[in-house]
Every structure is written in C-alpha cells, then in structure tokens.
Amino acid sequence: MSAFIQSLRLWFTPQRIRDEGETPDYRFSLANERTFLAWLRTALALVGGGFAVDQFLPDLRWGVRVGLALALLAAGVLCALRAVNHWIRCERAMRRGEDLPVSRFPSVLALAVALVALVMVVVVLFGWAG
Template identity: 40%
Template sequence: MTDPRHPHWVYDHGTEPDPRFTLANERTFLAWARTVLGLLAGAVALHSFRVPTADGVRVGVIAVLVLTAILCTIFAMVRWARVERAMRERRPLPAFSAGFILAGALLVIGVLLGFSLVL
C-alpha cells in the first residue's frame, strides 16, 4: 500500500522514523523559510528606501538577495526531502551544503553594500 502523503518519492520508501526526527526536520525547513523571508524583506527595504544611493549597486544587491531567496527555497525543499528519505531508509544523512551557498551569497551582498559606502 502506498502512503497517501506527498511527495511519493520520499514517503513510499523505508519505514516511518521516530516522529521527533521528522518534526526536527520540519523545524529546520521552517528555519530556512524564515531566512528566505528575511532575505526578501531586505530586498524590499533596499528597494523602498532607495538604499544604497548608487542605483547600480542597489539593483545588484536586490538581485542577489532575491536570487539567494529563490535558491534557499529550492535547497530547503530538496534538503527536507533528502533528509526525510534518508531517515526512512536508515541511511546516513546527506551532506550539508546549502549553508555554504548562503554564506557565499551573504558575503557578496556584504561586499556590494560595503562598496556602495565608498561611492
């Protein structure tokens, strides 16, 4: 019998893990969602308040913030599913790489904002 939950490529494999682990995985996903909301709020604030004053830099920072938010959303969904499936199949959890991508994007944003202060 197949599990009625979606996505099937996650729930139709292995056995049900301890609910505490599944709930912890969901909390981690929600933490990434909060990060995405923060990135989008930053982009809206920069756009609304026209900060930094250099238009090209502002557009660049906003674009990087929005792109980072999109990528974080995708990574969060994929990571949730990979971790859930690994727990169901009693396999080691997948490596964590999304945090490094987020850190790199925040570094680029920081450099761009620092550059705007010099202008």
C-alpha cells in the first residue's frame, strides 16, 4: 500500500520522476505511453458500454440495467486509474533499471468482463424484460 501512495505522489509531482535513475531510451518510454493509451481506450470502451447498456436496453428491469451499467462504469474508472498507476510504475522501473512491475489486473478485468457477458447471455436467453 505504501508503494501505491508513493506512486500516487508521483502523479502530481512529475519532476520527481526525473530525479531517479537515468532517462531510458525514448523508444521504451513511447512504448510505455502506447500501452497506457491502449488501457485508456479500454477504459473509454467500458464507459461507452455503460452508456450503451443504459441507453439501448430500456426494456430491461431497472435493477439489472443499472447494475450492469454501474459494473461497466466502475470497471472503466478502475481501468483508467490503473492505467496511470501502471504507466508511472513502468516508467520508474525503467529509470531504475529494475524489472517491469507485474500485475494481476488484466486477469481480474478479463474475469469481470466475462461475468458481465454471462449475465447478458442469461438476460437475453430468459428474457428478463420489463
């Protein structure tokens, strides 16, 4: 947890990241940035999915519809926050010459998305409408 707070402080004091280690090859920084952007797109897609569930499935029961939408939106928020955090940690690891951080977030996100998809299948099959 203290590692998380440390990187949280880095979010808002960007000059501190330059105090550590050496500047890596710019191509690695750019690759890290593209990974960050790919995660951000995933987050945007999840948020868009939340809007879509709310907007295009008006016949669903209120609880199911709101629950699904909130699950997707929460996943989107988590994904965006984690994108910044992971980017900072990778950047710092590259500067210090350490191994890149590993993360279980991709598996958790994949399971969550699979769960939402399963719920959708059930909803469609059993027609929990109106």
